[in-house]
Amino acid sequence: MFTIVLVSLSVALLAVVSVLLAAFFDVAFREPQRALVRTGAKGVRTGVKGNWQPPLVRGRELLNWAAVTAQSSTLEVLRNRRTDRTAAELADRLHEGATAAIDQQVGPDHQVGCPAYCHAAIAVTPPEVLGIADYLRQNRPLDEVRRIQDRAAANCQQLESADQGQPVGEDVCCPLMSGKDACCAYSARPMRCRGWSPSAKSADDASSKSIFDQKPVDPYEYESRGHVVVQGAESGFRNGLKESGLDGNLYELNSALVAALDVPDAAERWANGDSVFENCATCE
Numbered sequence: 001m002f003t004i005v006l007v008s009l010s011v012a013l014l015a016v017v018s019v020l021l022a023a024f025f026d027v028a029f030r031e032p033q034r035a036l037v038r039t040g041a042k043g044v045r046t047g048v049k050g051n052w053q054p055p056l057v058r059g060r061e062l063l064n065w066a067a068v069t070a071q072s073s074t075l076e077v078l079r080n081r082r083t084d085r086t087a088a089e090l091a092d093r094l095h096e097g098a099t100a101a102i103d104q105q106v107g108p109d110h111q112v113g114c115p116a117y118c119h120a121a122i123a124v125t126p127p128e129v130l131g132i133a134d135y136l137r138q139n140r141p142l143d144e145v146r147r148i149q150d151r152a153a154a155n156c157q158q159l160e161s162a163d164q165g166q167p168v169g170e171d172v173c174c175p176l177m178s179g180k181d182a183c184c185a186y187s188a189r190p191m192r193c194r195g196w197s198p199s200a201k202s203a204d205d206a207s208s209k210s211i212f213d214q215k216p217v218d219p220y221e222y223e224s225r226g227h228v229v230v231q232g233a234e235s236g237f238r239n240g241l242k243e244s245g246l247d248g249n250l251y252e253l254n255s256a257l258v259a260a261l262d263v264p265d266a267a268e269r270w271a272n273g274d275s276v277f278e279n280c281a282t283c284e
Contacts, residue, residue, distance in 0.1 A: 052097035058225060066101065066232025067239070073097060074240025084268035090237075091131030091188070098233040099194060102226040121159065122174060122253040123283035125238060126246070126276065128190040129253065130267045132176070133260035135188035148184070149261045151175040155254040159281070175254060190253070191234045194226070245273055255280040 152175035241248030
């Protein structure tokens with residue numbers, strides 16, 4: 001009889017200890033996580049920017065991470081019903097996410113100017129140029145939009161007449177430039193205009209070439225980390241578009257912008273799979 005009572009007491013004591021331990025672990029470990037979610041703390045990765053938290057990698061690994069992240073984000077949007085807003089949504093998500101990742105690579109206070117060598121010919125994807133056209137229509141006066149379109153059309157003529165491989169001249173500048181290094185569509189600027197650093201080294205620099213001559217290395221190690229994010233994100237974005245049956249080519253900004261502004265329903269037609277930019281100059 002005494003043995004039975006002793007066993008019963010042991011079982012009861014074990015049950016009480018188990019309950020107390022469960023309560024302790026819930027308070028110690030789960031509650032802080034719930035608090036982070038409730039307050040939207042920085043450590044919780046939610047939303048577009050949350051998906052674009054870069055890992056502690058660099059070079060080719062960073063490039064591949066950005067490509068996979070961009071492609072996944074693109075496919076997520078395209079699983080939904082496609083409308084005339086699809087292109088703008090795709091561009092917004094790409095730019096918001098990639099810019100968040102770039103800020104963590106080069107610093108959130110880093111001011112990215114307009115690269116001088118990109119003033120004349122800038123490569124854009126269809127959603128980006130359609131997003132730019134949408135931004136201009138919503139935020140700029142009609143007469144200014146017309147001037148931008150006229151400037152882009154004039155640039156197209158100069159670029160077409162230039163000898164292949166020859167400079168097109170300083171008088172050909174980005175149609176979106178409204179002053180010295182001032183972009184009139186800055187928040188909608190394409191990926192090629194993001195992530196550049198004045199101090200970035202490229203594989204074409206003399207200092208880099210001397211290193212490559214001594215020992216072959218990953219060329220992406222010598223690129224601006226923000227630039228690497230841009231390259232990877234653009235590649236993954238285009239792959240996601242093509243996988244979904246949409247035009248994911250790179251087009252020269254001037255000709256693509258003229259087409260996007262010329263056709264009022266260009267965004268809807270592109271989302272339906274039409275070849276809106278088939279007569280535009282391509283870039284690779």
